Amino acid sequence: MIRALTIAGSDSGGGAGIQADLKTFQELDVYGMSAITALTAQNTLGVQGVFPASAEALRAQISSVLDDIGTDAVKTGMLVDEERINVVAEFAQDGKLPKFILDPVMIATSGAELLDPSAKEALMNKLFPYAALITPNIPEAEAITGIEANSLKSRKDIAKTILSYGAEAVLLKGGHEEGTDTITDIYYDGAEFRYYTVPKINTVHTHGTGCTYAAAITAYSAANKEMKDAIYAAKCFIHQAIMEASPIGGGDGPVHHAAHRTAEKPPIFTEVEQG
Numbered sequence: 230m231i232r233a234l235t236i237a238g239s240d241s242g243g244g245a246g247i248q249a250d251l252k253t254f255q256e257l258d259v260y261g262m263s264a265i266t267a268l269t270a271q272n273t274l275g276v277q278g279v280f281p282a283s284a285e286a287l288r289a290q291i292s293s294v295l296d297d298i299g300t301d302a303v304k305t306g307m308l309v310d311e312e313r314i315n316v317v318a319e320f321a322q323d324g325k326l327p328k329f330i331l332d333p334v335m336i337a338t339s340g341a342e343l344l345d346p347s348a349k350e351a352l353m354n355k356l357f358p359y360a361a362l363i364t365p366n367i368p369e370a371e372a373i374t375g376i377e378a379n380s381l382k383s384r385k386d387i388a389k390t391i392l393s394y395g396a397e398a399v400l401l402k403g404g405h406e407e408g409t410d411t412i413t414d415i416y417y418d419g420a421e422f423r424y425y426t427v428p429k430i431n432t433v434h435t436h437g438t439g440c441t442y443a444a445a446i447t448a449y450s451a452a453n454k455e456m457k458d459a460i461y462a463a464k465c466f467i468h469q470a471i472m473e474a475s476p477i478g479g480g481d482g483p484v485h486h487a488a489h490r491t492a493e494k495p496p497i498f499t500e501v502e503q504g
């Protein structure tokens with residue numbers, strides 16, 4: 230059985246965080262495990278409360294899973310603050326986080342703070358060097374680099390800057406692009422840029438897109454797909470999940486994690502450029 234561990238926050242509403250990750254792992258036939266960094270009281274309208282797990286509780290969960298079951302890949306999401314980043318960094322430094330997909334979650338779509346802004350440097354310095362892939366959205370990438378993502382050139386500069394912190398590859402997600410009919414995610418690994426472009430889906434039901442996408446990449450990586458192939462397969466999965474997202478709750482509803490079972494293959498245009 231292929232195994233994957235998510236280290237992230239719990240979303241009581243079931244659309245993002247740990248819940249999105251475990252649903253995605255299950256859909257992709259991967260045995261899912263979790264270490265919870267914080268409980269959030271959350272629904273489709275926003276985040277009503279954040280209750281961090283103690284550093285001791287977080288360390289114990291990760292140790293329990295790794296000491297017995299082991300894992301083929303690891304994903305991190307909401308890490309709350311520097312104290313909890315330090316706990317994850319202990320395992321990274323010991324070489325215990327294989328195929329580490331780092332989603333640098335900072336602010337929820339609803340505006341709630343999921344990472345203490347003063348912990349940004351710790352995330353970059355202590356965890357980025359161990360990542361096989363970092364998956365920022367546009368606001369996160371701008372906060373990390375201080376570069377405004379207002380052109381293709383600036384997005385490429387952002388990808389290069391983030392890679393310079395020591396990760397193996399970066400995937401700059403385009404979900405927050407405005408005024409366009411298409412959305413492009415940009416992959417960069419130091420040797421090539423790869424552009425994954427899809428038609429923009431007209432929906433507000435995008436709660437949990439980032440978590441679900443990174444979890445699918447983690448599941449495919451755990452199953453030994455090469456990173457570029459894992460991203461392509463995950464892109465299909467997330468596109469189908471957004472196409473069939475449900476108007477559950479009164480706000481921005483969650484993506485449909487089981488959509489890939491029945492949905493048609495989405496049109497994904499891939500371009501490669503040496504860089």
Ligand SMILES: Nc1ncnc2c1ncn2[C@@H]1O[C@H](COP(=O)(O)OP(=O)(O)OP(=O)(O)O)[C@@H](O)[C@H]1O
Pocket residue numbers: 245336337338365366367402403404405412413414427428429430431432435436437438439440442464467468471
């Ligand atoms: N309206 C849309 N149509 C098509 N694809 C989308 C749409 N919105 C987001 N995506 C895709 O979903 C994936 C997640 O991207 P996004 O930039 O929304 O992440 P995020 O902001 O981290 O997500 P979250 O809302 O969970 O914080 C990307 O592959 C992006 O291209």
Ligand SMILES: Cc1ncc(CO)c(N)n1
Pocket residue numbers: 237238239240245246247269271306307334336337338343436437438439440
């Ligand atoms: C717990 C959690 N993690 C990540 C996100 C980002 O979508 C969220 N809304 N909630």
